[in-house]
Amino acid sequence: MKLYTFGTPFETIAVDPNSTEEVREEKVLPYLEISRDVVDETPSLVFTRKLAGRDVVYGLGETMRGINKRGGRYVSYNTDCPHHYQSMPSMYGAHNFIVIDGEEKFGVFFDTPSRVTFEIDYENSGELKVICETEDLRLYLIEESSALEISRAFLRLIGPSFLPPLWAFGLGQSRWGYGGDEDVERVFKGYRENELPLDYICLDIDYMDRYIDFTTNTEKLPDLGALSARMKEQGIRLVPIIDAGIKVEPGNKTYDEGLEGGYFSVKENGEPFHAAVWPGMTHFPDFFQPEAREWFGRQYEGLTSQGIEGFWNDMNEPSIFYSEFEGQKSQWLGDIVINKLFPDRQEKGEVSAYRDYKRFYHKINGQLVQHHRVHNLYGALMTVASAGGLEKQVDGRYLLFSRASYIGAHRYGGIWTGDNSSTYEMLRQNLLMMPSLSMCGFIYTGADTGGFGENCNRQLLLRWLALSAFTPLERNHSALHTREQECYAFGDTTAFRALIRLRYLLIPYLYSEFMKANLRRDMLLRPIAFDFPNDERALRTEDQVMVGESVMIAPVLRENSLTRRVYLPEDMQKVRYHLTESGEPVFDVELWKRGEHTVNVPLDEVVFFIKKDAAIIVSTDEKAMSTNEMDLSHVRLLGEGASYEQYLDDGRTKVMAEENIRTVTEAGATA
Ligand code: MIG
DSSP: OEEEEESSOOOOSOSOTTOOOOOEEOSOOOSOEEEEEEETTEEEEEEEEEOOTTOEEEEOSSOSSOSSOTTEEEEEOOOOOSOOOTTOOOOSEEOOEEEEESSSEEEEEEEOSSOEEEEESGGGOOEEEEEESOSOEEEEEEOOSSHHHHHHHHHHHHOOOOOOOGGGGSEEEOOTTOOSHHHHHHHHHHHHHTTOOOOEEEEOGGGSSTTOTTOOOTTTOSOHHHHHHHHHHTTOEEEEEEESOEEOOTTOHHHHHHHHHTOBOBOTTSSBOOEEETTEEEEOBOTTSHHHHHHHHHHTHHHHTTTOOEEEEESTTTOOSEESSTTOBOOSTHHHHHHHHOTTOOOOSOSOSGGGGGSOEEEETTEEEEHHHHGGGHHHHHHHHHHHHHHHHSSSOOEEEESSEETTGGGTOEEEOOOOBSSHHHHHHHHHHHHHHHHTTOOSEEOEETOSBSOOOHHHHHHHHHHHTTSSOEEEOOOTTSOOOSTTSSSOOHHHHHHHHHHHHHHHHHHHHHHHHHHHTOOSEEEHHHHSTTOHHHHTOOSOEEETTTEEEOOOOSTTOOEEEEEESSOEEEEEEEEOTTSOEEEEEEEEOSEEEEEEOOTTOEEEEEETTOOEEEESOTTOSSGGGOOTTOEEEESSOSEEEEEOOOSOOSOOOGGGEEEEETTEEEO
16 A cells, blocks of 8 residues: 655544554555645645546445446535435545546545545546645555455555444434433333334433533433433433533533633634534534543543443534524524524524634644644544543443544444435435445444435335345434334334344344454445456446345335346345244245346345355344344354354454354354
């Protein structure tokens, strides 16, 4: 791997300090032309290349559009993006890694927290153009034999994902509005009474006192510790949300400490910067200061001491509704709260948080650095701060996932892909995004199952469960004011039981593949072209994805469709999964020939594929209501393969080791 250094690069967290990948400093950059430009008053580095007709461009993690990124414009500038249109240039994360796969093959990682724009055959220009709004940059160039090998080398550079506990592979139920005992009890009852397995319930901002971080609403939630203990006995964990902004409220311990320590982001004059988010006026923690991270991480103690072992971090782009400057409205949703809090405000500016990002600063090594310059690292450093606290406070592994991210944050927590909506387009986007995220190290990830915005329906939720059964993070989440979306909210639950059961039967495989990929710095979800690089047809097939070593999924992505076309790049084992009338799981395995097929997929069934000669494992704990009731060693082989290499541990130890891999055969398991 080659490293090119421009100017004096900002130290990001992308590269794993323990990486043993060999990196050689070089001066002459092949493949890309370098020029200079001034963009938004900023001296910028521009990299260009003419793409050949058949070149495929992979990567960019959390971005819209296809697996092949050609045809799009993508702006790495972390944004609270409530509408995921195809053409939306910026989402919550900045993942500046691309792979060009053609006659010449190489990967490039642009390591800078500044804004980076990728125009990739945008409007059929045939050109790749990468604009880095900085003159200080580390550029990593990876030359390997294939897109897969290039990605693997990159994963060796950036290191493994954080280790979620086993229970984080169970199903989560969430909804904006869940805030206390009543909600939790209702959801628990809904799942249990319908015999739908579940592992955790998320609490959204409603559990807090007036949306203030690290507080609880004592009316709705009189005793979090007691509720958490009661639920844990039933195999259910509670996962509360934490937002980035700290409410300006003298007397509040977190606020007082933050102010006293100088841990808040400041204006040019050194005073804390005010911006309104859910709690009203807040200050943004200055996660760039190690002491501020330490302080922020400590704040979780109040919740972890009540038995909480998992969190989701939100609003950390950071999202801004309204700021002390100009009085402009910065975000859509802010209206709900902001109109109430600031009825007299004047709306002057454009609808964008963008200008505010130039108005506050971080203290970095004794200097004030404009937020805009390092924007893409903000949420990632919040993840680092939280992980630092949880590492100390939680016994064993913790669950943590964030909305905003930068490559490197994957070593501290996962991400979810933000505010999608209940549409088939978003279901498809969920599938397309997963391999790109895997390339960038984010393997503990998933989308809001069922869709966040808009109203879901029975059919869509079933189809979504059939996809998210294969993503490590599987959480049903929906927005305030949308239709209820729990798996028991759409009448007869038989089909939901079948689909959630599949997830639980697959947990030993998913978990084992997750751990092996992590240990070996391998991809977890892959474009099928990565496995069949010489197959032109596979190269153009994006609605099928590899999951772990030997599974290929091809979910139904169209409304009212009970069939779909599937392309098999080689002979494969087709698995038809369903439950019998009495609730016994059935996996019918059939060998199918290479080529195109039509599969029938009723709403209560799932069809997936296993590579020929391979076997996977499925759990034999067929009645488990949560991972608590599962033993990962209770598995059997599925498929014609003679054995499967299972990664097996207790699901909570923090050490990963090759020794934990055992061979499972039909006769049983051997170490
Ligand atoms: O401004 O906490 O993406 O998952 O439910 C919206 C409320 C704030 C955005 C998150 C979403 C969450 C919601 N939050």
